[in-house]
Amino acid sequence: MDNSLFHGDLVTSKRIIYTPSKFARSQLIHLQEIGELQAxxxxxxxxxxxxxxxxxxxxxxxxxxxxxxxxxxLQTGDCIFIDCHKAYSHLTSADDLWSLKWIHFYGPNMTAIYEKYASRGGLPCFHTVREHAYANIYHDIFTLTDSNSTSRDMKIYEKLVSLLTLLMEESHNQTSPVSDKNKKQNLQMIKEYIDTHYQNKITLDQLSSNFFINKFYLTRSFKDQFGLPVNSYLIQTRVTHAKQLLRFSDLSVEKIGQECGMNDANYFSRVFKKTEGIAPGEYRKMWKM
Structure with a gap:
């Protein structure tokens, strides 16, 4: 770890160049550098x-x-989140010299995480309404780099995950077409309907008709608000209840599928395995051992 204070003609900066453990580099999202500057x-x-x-x-x-x-x-309160494999440059304006706080980090799954961020509407640049939350995370990571904790890399990892979670949360609000309060309420009612009627046959046409909402708007906006398409959320709900019954009941696998709205045993097994990676019977055996 190199803790450097730099005074020059162009910037005054304070940075920490961090060297994580071999384990952290290979397995965790890990810190590379953190710092702040005043142009x-x-x-x-x-x-x-x-x-x-x-x-x-x-x-x-x-x-x-x-x-x-x-x-x-960029203005005060703007955040940047970018993949540095791509070329980038940034410059301060001549008549309004900026100050920045930055974090460079990496990890074996970061490319997939960034792709998920972008697919949810996340932009390279956005204005935050949660500046204080970012400042707290920055402060915590900066402080951790100078700690003597034997679990320092794990604690830094925890804070970097908090940063990514915050970025993911804000990405939902960057391009979401759902802005009308009544429409958001409608989508919440649809989610609650699925949560309580997952045993029944549920289709987009039915939901559109029951809740007086355009099904194309429903398809797009449900994912924007809840992170999953309607059908994927329905499957996730059914599989979750199936897991509960597999672990805590003696019902047959076929009966559990029926109880969760999947009357065809082969379809139930196929959907369950696609979601969980193992067949329903294997899941039951594993958790009841």
């Missing part, structure tokens, strides 16, 4: 082909980011 003069920073993901927040001033051939104008 002293206009300047540009350029990077590409870094095995890293970058989060930073503009704490004062303004500037811009160029990422994947698109330019984003």
């Amino acid at each position: 002293q003069k206009p300047h540009i920073s350029q990077r590409e082909n870094l095995a890293s993901f970058l989060f930073f927040i503009v704490t004062s001033g303004s500037g811009s980011l160029i990422y994947r051939n698109k330019e984003y104008q």
Whole structure:
């Protein structure tokens, strides 16, 4: 770990270059570098082909980011979350020099996590209404790098996961078409209907008719609000109840499928195995041993 304070013509910065354990590098989302800077003069920073993901927040001033051939104008309270394998550059504006707090991190599953973030509507640049939450995570990670805890990398991992969770939560609000309060209420009622009527046959047409909502809007907006398409949520609900019955009842596998709205035994077994990775009978045996 290198804790460096840098005073120069361009920036005043404080950074920690961190070296995680071999275990953390191979198994965990791990810290590479964390720091903050105050620009002293206009300047540009350029990077590409870094095995890293970058989060930073503009704490004062303004500037811009160029990422994947698109330019984003940045103001105080704006957050950046990007894949540094791609070329990027950022620069402070000349008449409103910025200050930043940043975190570089990586992990064996980070590419998939970032793809999930983007698929949920997450943008490289967005304005946060939760600046304090990001500041707390930054402070906690910065403090942990100087701790003597034998589980330091695990604690840093926990905080990085909190950062990613916060980013995922905010990604839902970046491009979500669901803005009307009554429509959100309608979707919540549909979710609750599925939670209590999963044993019955449920179709998009039926939900659309019962709740007076366009089924194409329902398809798109249910996923935006709850993270899963309607049918996937229905399957998840049925499988969850099937798992409970497999563990805590003596009903046959076929009967459990029927109790959970999947009357065809082969279909039930196929859906269960696709979701859980094992057949219903294997699941029961494993958890009842």
